[in-house]
Amino acid sequence: MASNWVGELIYEGKAKRVYRVNDELLIMEFKDEVTAFDGARKERAPGKGRLAAAQTVFLMRLLSKYGIRNHLVDWDGDRKILVRGLRMIPIEVIVRNYAYGSFLKRMPLVKPMTRFSKPLVEFHLKSDELHDPLITTDDIIEAGLTRQEQLNEIMGIALRINEILSNYMVSRGLTLVDFKLEFGFDKSGNLVLADEMSGDTMRILINGRHLDKELFRRGASA
Ligand code: ATP
Ligand code: TYD
DSSP states (O other): OOOOOOOOEEEEEEEEEEEEEEEEEEEEEEOOOEETTTEEEEEETTHHHHHHHHHHHHHHHHHHHTTTBBBBEESSSSEEEEEEEOESSEEEEEEEEEEEEHHHOOOOSSSSTTTEEOOOOOOEEETTTTSSOOEEEHHHHHHHHSHHHHHHHHHHHHHHHHHHHHHHHHHTEEEEEEEEEEEEEOOOOOOOEEEEOOTTEEEEEOOOEEOOOHHHHHHOOO
């Protein structure tokens, strides 16, 4: 389905193009490309943009039902979503239920897929150049990215999102291993969940098999 939304291209990232519609709204266009390792591996994947848009729309609408404020306004039914433009906080918030990925690299004492005693929330600075390094809450406050209360609020929202998504996945026989969130501030200073939620930004298992980008990271073709 085509949309008649128009906007000026203001940013092109690895996974999406961002267009400015007006003071309030942006269009995010999901690309038909899969990338991994900070963009070092990249392949064309027809249909992938629509899939990532559809997953994002489905999950953000699910979260809205539970009162989680997010940026989604509308979907064109294809690769584009209309979102509220935010002042983004340049950090990736990662929630982990099981030991996987970069956690295992920095903490090899824990066996792969060990279930944590409680979900872990961690922060990475968004920087491809530095490979999204792990940062502390003190780092975030000292850099002036958020205030302590806002960071506490982000952690609370991230854990609530984890509860909602984990319950949803379990009810469908899926295991939510880990996922990444991004947040921004709206004009009133409210924290709003932004960016995307898709197989690109979460690890999901079905009977031990991946339903996400992990296969591509391991070398499979798109
Ligand atoms: P990465 O893949 O590491 O997140 P990127 O810049 O390549 O980086 P893309 O997903 O391609 O990521 O680009 C989308 C950009 O739009 C990101 O910089 C993201 O932080 C930003 N963004 C997401 N939602 C909003 C929003 N509601 N308002 C403003 N910017 C947003
Ligand atoms: P993580 O284990 O930290 O990194 P890697 O993917 O390099 O092994 O990833 C945790 C989760 O966060 C995983 O579901 C993928 C997601 N994620 C992103 O969506 N974007 C990113 O830039 C990173 C580093 C992770």
